[in-house]
Amino acid sequence: MAGRVLAVDVGARRVGLAISDPSATLARPLETLAVASDLDAVDRVADRIAALAREDDGLAAIVVGLPARLDGRASDESARVRAFIAALADRTALPIAVEDERLTSREAESRLAQRERDWRKRKAKLDAAAAAIILQDYLDRAK
Numbered sequence: 001m002a003g004r005v006l007a008v009d010v011g012a013r014r015v016g017l018a019i020s021d022p023s024a025t026l027a028r029p030l031e032t033l034a035v036a037s038d039l040d041a042v043d044r045v046a047d048r049i050a051a052l053a054r055e056d057d058g059l060a061a062i063v064v065g066l067p068a069r070l071d072g073r074a075s076d077e078s079a080r081v082r083a084f085i086a087a088l089a090d091r092t093a094l095p096i097a098v099e100d101e102r103l104t105s106r107e108a109e110s111r112l113a114q115r116e117r118d119w120r121k122r123k124a125k126l127d128a129a130a131a132a133i134i135l136q137d138y139l140d141r142a143k
Contacts, residue, residue: 003022003024003057003058003059003060003061004019004020004021004022004024004052004057004058004059004060005019005020005024005027005059005060005061005062005063005135005138005139006018006019006020006030006048006049006052006059006061006062006063006135007019007020007027007062007063007064007065007099007131007132007134007135007138008045008062008063008064008065008088008131009065009101009127009128009130009131009134010041010064010065010080010081010084011035011127012080013034013035014032014033014034014035014127015032015033015035015041015044015045015127016029016031016032016033016127016128016129016130016131017029017030017031017032017033017045017048017128017131018030018128018129018131018132018134018135019052019135020135020139022057024060024139024142025139025143026136026139027132027133027135027136027139028132029128029129029131029132030128030131031128032127032128033045033048038080038083038084038087039087041084042084042087042088042091045088046088046091046092049062049088049091049092049094050092053094059094060094061094061095061096061097062088062092062094062095062096062097063096063097063098063099063134063135063138064081064084064085064088064096064097064098064099065081065098065099065100065101065130065131065134066078066081066082066098066099066100066101067081067101068100068101085098097138099134099135099137099138100137101130101134
């Protein structure tokens with residue numbers, strides 16, 4: 001895969017975004033968007049995708065973290081995220097892949113806690129950090 005990939009970690013109040021380098025090898029947190037509703041989340045992410053696609057390196061694909069229970073069964077959030085993916089697919093021509101997001105928030109919290117002691121500062125970065133973990137897992141599997 002060549003070109004940057006955007007990862008989305010969908011939450012009820014916040015959406016984390018992460019992006020890869022142009023070679024689609026390394027993921028890094030991009031930003032966290034505060035959202036008011038599921039529709040607001042789709043609108044804000046679609047606008048961000050359009051802006052990133054216009055940049056020199058563009059975008060090659062989108063990866064959305066799909067929540068599931070630890071045993072792999074669909075969780076209560078799975079249907080909401082699938083609806084988000086369907087709505088986003090109507091707003092972009094880019095391919096959208098899904099990636100298992102089980103335990104990514106816990107892993108992100110653990111990594112952030114090593115560098116940042118203030119939980120408020122960690123919380124502000126948590127969703128984008130989780131998106132970066134989702135993206136890196138996807139990129140590693142794709143290689």
